[in-house]
Amino acid sequence: MLPASLDEAVDALAATPAAVPVAGATDLMEAVNAGRLRPAALVGLGRITELRGWRYEDGGTAVLGAGLTHARMDRPDFAALIPALADAARTAGPPQVRNVGTLGGNIVTAAPAGDTLPVLTALEASVTLARAGASREVPVSHLLTGLDPVRPGELLTWVRVPLLHAPQVFLKATGRSGPARATASVALVLDPARRAVRCAVGAVAPVPLRPLEAEAWVAGCIDWDGSREIDPAATAAFGEYVAAACVPDSYGAEGAWEAVTEGPSAAAVRLRRTVSVLARRALGRALK
């Protein structure tokens, strides 16, 4: 099935609730090829052109279509809008995958290493879930944590992202120099209007994590009215703070026996170092 408009797609999903909506299919076909998924029916979303762009709304909000591909988000006009999301899309994978992989698919798949997820979490974005005759608005974090999951027959249509007009950074640590899954990623955005720093750490947990205490602490260290300068020692301390908040002592420990031993596990120490470096650099670059 290849519906040409959003209404047709929603109706098709309502008619066959077991059908799988397919946008870029990069995650879906990987599961199908591995034999982990046997779709009963497919509803292709590639023809819905209205979801492949974005529009602006009052109150400084951009409404991004769920069908925006990573390659489209990488272009300069989008990067001027939401730089961190463009950075995340640029590093998301090889060109073959970025040409078809979509923003909405990245959210719905909710892979732990999904690159756009920490950015959307840090931006406190919300998504629109549409079904036949109705739609509702859900924060991305609620969707990812399973607090308010996608119900059968619903389609993720729009992603509402605030435009902050301030530096945003996305940094990612991978196992190799080419496109690869993140071992840890950090998205950090400044919100000068609210005098806040918002940070999210991806790929270290099933969902992106927000170190709220570290954010609040470092926001108090920044001279918001002046040149937004910060003591380098505070930047380094922020990195350690974020790492300690996001990586538990028992990270990577197998079984309860290792979990009760003294001190953090070796994997936790290593990952904390990675996260702290990423967070420190992200804050440094955002305030540069």
Added chain:
Amino acid sequence: MTTDPNETLDADPLGLTPQVSRELRPCASYTLRVNGFERPVTDAWIGESLLYVLRERLGLAGAKDGCEQGECGACSVQVDGQLVAGCLVPAALAADSEINTVEGLSAAGGASDVQQALAESGAVQCGYCTPGMAMAVHDLLQRNHRPTEVEARQALCGNLCRCTGYRGVLAAVQSIADGRASDVEEAEETAEQAEQAAAADQPAADRPAEEPAAEPAAAVEPPVYTDADAWIEHVPQPPAEQTPAGAGEPYGDGPGGYDSGVYDTAVLTPVQGIPAQTADDQVYYPPQGYPEQPYQGTPAHGTYVPGGYPQQSGYDTGYDDAPVYQPTPAHGTPLPGTAFDGTPPHGTPYVATPPHGAPAEGTAPAGVPYGATPAHGIRLTEDDHAS
């Protein structure tokens, strides 16, 4: 089983296909437009990837099945003009799209300039990644006519090659770009000449329609496809009439011969063979980053190399200017150039070897013992992005 034994035999001779009901195995029939040709696909499972359908149902085995995860890029095809991993596209959803495979590159019967350049620059060893590479290079040069090396590397980052590496492919990208640029200039020149001739003949006539800078691989004749159930004998392709610019003269046994040089030099030095191409006061230089010294091939066996191998005396070397025999020095004589001065006499005070990581002579940076790698956690200057 079914009542008709022949039908069973034809459909599944070994009985490998499990009997699955239609609800569990939903199928669809659709038409794919591959390289400009309508190819019907009947009764295919909806979960089949475009790669599977192209290879197994349509007999287009150019795209290769590497990882089925989109990591390797061996299955790269173009769908609606965009490079995608064929293994990650549901074929049923590509029904209305324009699909271009690597078979479509050689539309005129011979190899396209991309394939020719890949073969000539030595970018092929086992060949498994090559169709994907060819599609990636084709896609890159469609969007970017003069890619820098970084752009080429970024475009090829989704194609894994474990045999030859990527330098041959990168050299091929540059040679294709150079060749196409010179082709465009030639076309412009001929168009200008035709224009001037036409203007001289009949000044009032309309200007002749300018030929767009056609790609050399434009489809002239329909491609020959293998049917899924028929083999086609390998037809040797005629060599391209013009070697792309930058190909130079091959080394070794003449045209098409085996390169005797090391891989990298064999790939990269042909650039040195050609002079800088001058056309319309624009000079194209060979690609950056390659060695500038001319290729010194390994001399043929038996060739005398001056100073290469000192001959032993007492043998007839056959050379008039044979090097003078230097006798082996007596035992204990320090050889010129060696630092060893012999074991010191007994009783000489022993100078201990410095510990590992010790600085040569007072080169230790402040705060770092021995000049070794600083301990983890020490702030390096390049890490300090805050200041």
